[in-house]
Amino acid sequence: MTPDTRTPIDNTLSGRVAIVTGGSRGIGRAVALALGRAGVHVAVNYHSDEAAAREVCARIEAMGSRAVAIRADVGEADDVAALVRKARDTLGTVTVLVNNAGISRLVPLDRIELQDWNDLLRTNLTSAFLMTQAVLPPMRQARWGRIINMSSIAAQTGGVIGPHYAASKAGMLGLTHSYANLLAREGITVNAIAPALIESDMIANNPAIRPDMIPMGRFGTADEVADLTVATLRNGYVTGQTINLNGGWYMN
Template identity: 55%
Template sequence: MAEETPLAGKVALVTGGSRGIGRGVALALARRGADVAVGYRGNAAAAREVVEAITEMGRRALAFGADVSVEAQVGRLVAAVREGLGPVDILVANAGVASPRSIADVTGEDFAAALSVNLCSAFYCAQAVLPDMRRRGFGRLVFISSVAAQRGGIVGPHYAASKAGLHGLAHFYAAHLAKEGITANVVAPALISTDMVSDNPVAKPDFLPVGRFGTVEETAAMVVALAENAFVTGQTVSVNGGWYMT
């Protein structure tokens, strides 16, 4: 049976694509036919490994280093992707940080840093790719949030607030761009088996009704589904093992 490639000819930009959920999303999109720009901030070697895995599938892929919390760097990143692979059709805004803090210990600096990396970066990336999407009449914006936006979570108020902002961002884009062939959605994972979870001693699988951590592949599958669907927009897909139910 021939491999299904519904995303053939599409260019995806995955920020934070060198490891964890971002890596899984980059590989999953490539399996469905997309060419992938792997965004990373510091680990160039890991990003190159993802690129090599994608090129072995017969897709095009390039790694791009940038701090997406800096608007000027995002502009250069998107321009480089356009030159190297083509205009971005699918943006997966996955870059983020989680710095656990108690209510007593969290500072204004922590709050500002979380907003900058987790929320402002998604806005900068969306604004940078949208002109090409609107000219072409096609686009997919997928923001990687967290159950913390829905339940408060275990990292801290700074993290919860930064992730909650992604939902408002997606709602606005979805409401205003739907007639232009552009969708905007959120994927909100909880306790996915990545370094971010393993580095947090408070995270326990028994928080979840399913009794285990989720997998990167389970999360990536939801991102791919949204990238392939033209009718679903303005929605939050929860990948959380039943921790938050709607």
Template identity: 55%
Template sequence: MSASLTGRIALVTGGSRGIGAAIARTLADAGAAVAVNYRAASAEAAAVVAAIEAGGGRAMDIQADVSDGAAVAAMAEEIAQRLGPIDILVNNAGIAPIRGIEDLTEEDFDRTIAVNLKSAFLCTQAVLPGMRARRWGRIVNISSGAARGAGAVGLHYNASKAGLEGLTRGYAARLVKEGITVNAVAPSLIETDMVRSGIASTPARIPLGRFGTAEEVAQVTMMLIGNAYMTGQTVALSGGMAFN
């Protein structure tokens, strides 16, 4: 894996903390230069970059609202200038405002779809021309068990993640002959601030008896990046709560 990613350039959206930060660090450990995207958490993103550089890796932090097309285009251009053209894209940015049917607003719904789903479309469109020209690319979308289950966040979140998995299959089918794979990881109840703060205070309903870790999500992400034969798939990571 280390040799295969040496010289590769990766972008991780929402890479300042949690799952995104773990993926960014793991990509750097495997030899990739990593762009750590953030929207507001500048200090956290800088800390991820500093940790990568302290380990001898190359990284940069870059601010962009990935639900905005112009911001995404400018981000991709700056990464290409500073690190090189993007070979690996991890669409991890997401929000999870907890809402019931009664208090879910149109603004909540639109913003969740924009950040969780539209952003993956915008970032993928931005990196695809270069990947297609080089006939090599790896795209991994971070979905959720909520794409296929009831979930605890709300129907807006379900819809955004189900759409993300449909987007994954659609791109995979159309890029399969061009050396570009597109897959998804669907974690459930990973020990992050988002989970602890409102979705699940304890791991009582997880058969394995504990929360998953961000590093375990990163391991699955790296497996998908390293496997040239696997495309259009969603890998569930749920501690035994659900089975495909």
């Protein structure tokens, strides 16, 4: 019998180090906690709410994983470099990245200005590019990495916020496809998750959003997004995909 000389497939998450951007609240918080439960050491990035980020870290540490709260504006290259460096120095080499940081801005169509466009592209899309570029060198050296880009149904349907938001989230799909294609042979997977109407601050302030817009008749939960995120990170054969989590609103 010919011996099997193929490299063993390693989809183990326990003991890995992750950065979750925008990890102090909403979907990011749920993802950070789910990673902690899976044995991942987590750098919880936040922009302004240090207390919330530290509370997430405390919960992760209570599960037996390590965690650190790191403030950074992930739309700024210098902040991103400092974030990745501190995560590495505190927890170890980063091989898992969840690009979750994002903002929305509900503005009537005829009042959307260039500043709105620039702000959303910078926070929602440029941040994902900067973060990915920053973590790739050690991932490529290790020939193992997992990247999730948190997109939105707005990338596929236009959504309910506006073209500035939809474009920022659609850009994440192109980013996902390119990185996935370029890195597929290096043990690094890159996928996007496209949620719709998840219970969060982002939808709470939009009167146009109602549960009956979803075929299932309810909003999704951050925990449901987190469960799917961890399952996708565990699977080394899924890459370049947009995984829909929208209660049946958009099907493909």
